[in-house]
Amino acid sequence: MGCSRVGARLAEMLAREGHQVAILDINASSFRRLPQDFTGTALLGSGLDEASLNKAGIKTADVFIAATQGDNRNIMASQIARHIFSVEKVVCRIYDPLRRDLYGELGLETISSTTIVAQMIKDGLEQQES
Amino acid sequence: MYIIIIGGGRLGYNLAKSLILESYEVLVIEKDVEVVEHINAEMGSIAIAGDGCEGKILESAGARRADIFIALTGEDEDNLVACQIAKHYFKIPRTIARLLDERNERLFRKLGIDVTINSTGIILEYIKHELPSPPVMHLLNLREAEYEIVDITIPSAASTIGMAFKDLKLPEGAILALILRSGKKPLVPGDSTMVEALDQVIAVISPENETLLRQALTEK
Numbered sequence: 001m002g003c004s005r006v007g008a009r010l011a012e013m014l015a016r017e018g019h020q021v022a023i024l025d026i027n028a029s030s031f032r033r034l035p036q037d038f039t040g041t042a043l044l045g046s047g048l049d050e051a052s053l054n055k056a057g058i059k060t061a062d063v064f065i066a067a068t069q070g071d072n073r074n075i076m077a078s079q080i081a082r083h084i085f086s087v088e089k090v091v092c093r094i095y096d097p098l099r100r101d102l103y104g105e106l107g108l109e110t111i112s113s114t115t116i117v118a119q120m121i122k123d124g125l126e127q128q129e130s
Numbered sequence: 131m132y133i134i135i136i137g138g139g140r141l142g143y144n145l146a147k148s149l150i151l152e153s154y155e156v157l158v159i160e161k162d163v164e165v166v167e168h169i170n171a172e173m174g175s176i177a178i179a180g181d182g183c184e185g186k187i188l189e190s191a192g193a194r195r196a197d198i199f200i201a202l203t204g205e206d207e208d209n210l211v212a213c214q215i216a217k218h219y220f221k222i223p224r225t226i227a228r229l230l231d232e233r234n235e236r237l238f239r240k241l242g243i244d245v246t247i248n249s250t251g252i253i254l255e256y257i258k259h260e261l262p263s264p265p266v267m268h269l270l271n272l273r274e275a276e277y278e279i280v281d282i283t284i285p286s287a288a289s290t291i292g293m294a295f296k297d298l299k300l301p302e303g304a305i306l307a308l309i310l311r312s313g314k315k316p317l318v319p320g321d322s323t324m325v326e327a328l329d330q331v332i333a334v335i336s337p338e339n340e341t342l343l344r345q346a347l348t349e350k
Contacts, residue, residue, distance in 0.1 A: 048206070048207060048234075050233065070207070071183070071211070072183060072205070072207040072208050072210070072211040073207050075207070075210075075211050075214075076206070076207040076210050076211065076237075079210075079237065079241060080237055083237065083240050083241065084236070084237060084240075096183075096184070096185070098184075098185035098186075098215075098219070099183070099185075099211070099215065102214075102215060102218060102219050103214075105218070106214070106218060
């Protein structure tokens with residue numbers, strides 16, 4: 001869910017590895033980020049909307065990834081995937097570290113690019129120093 | 131009693147105003163600085179600018195000692211997340227969320243939001259109530275108990291008129307709490323209370339038995 005830069009790149013990588021991928025976005029223009037030879041399905045629709053999720057085949061999905069720019073949208077969509085459609089593996093991108101920690105405790109698999117990138121930059125600096 | 135409201139739009143604004151009149155301690159958190167200034171100019175410093183899903187803002191708002199948390203923004207996802215943070219991180223005992231898309235009601239309920247208010251649905255209910263032969267009107271959902279409080283008006287042509295309320299075959303779990311009659315004081319139905327035309331019956335019922343209850347009250 002979310003054909004953001006991260007979403008599009010991830011969809012491309014997974015499709016190349018031979019996985020069946022469907023990517024949802026509420027803006028058709030976001031799909032320009034997908035490569036010409038993308039083998040997955042691009043669907044116009046919201047990950048908060050059960051009809052769109054059904055169209056994307058959520059009932060048979062093994063993994064759901066929420067990667068839009070909005071923390072709350074990602075959180076709500078992930079919880080729909082998890083609690084309504086019982087998708088086994090749900091990964092949710094959350095920028096805000098507090099929300100990342102909280103929803104981690106509430107059972108979502110969360111990734112905060114803010115924390116990860118900050119940590120990587122810090123590690124990089126420390127490696128240079130030593 | 132300390133109440134935090136997220137969203138200072140028409141709904142949040144009017145709610146804050148009436149709660150202040152009832153001497154509650156109220157704080158409104160609103161993203162739009164201009165709206166915040168407008169509220170503060172009118173009601174004193176009761177509003178702060180910020181995102182109601184942001185931990186720091188809630189912390190500075192004293193969310194830890196809040197008794198009730200009400201999310202009234204125009205986005206379901208924001209209301210959901212704000213309430214979840216309030217409940218699980220700040221341990222606020224009661225969370226109330228406005229719902230714009232009624233299809234999300236099941237999810238909100240599953241995720242532990244105490245009360246959801248579907249404003250469009252409520253207005254529709256009221257309009258339906260004004261139409262001839264009103265169906266069951268929902269007054270309040272009692273989430274944890276999975277019961278709801280409904281208002282059923284006895285139509286003038288109901289075949290139950292003249293019978294005692296206690297003789298009606300009510301569905302399991304139904305409680306007739308109150309009878310409202312125009313021009314009279316509200317009364318709790320007793321052994322001798324008879325069904326009268328246009329009685330407004332306030333009852334507690336589980337949603338799946340709602341239709342049965344309406345039938346029991348209006349058809350012999």
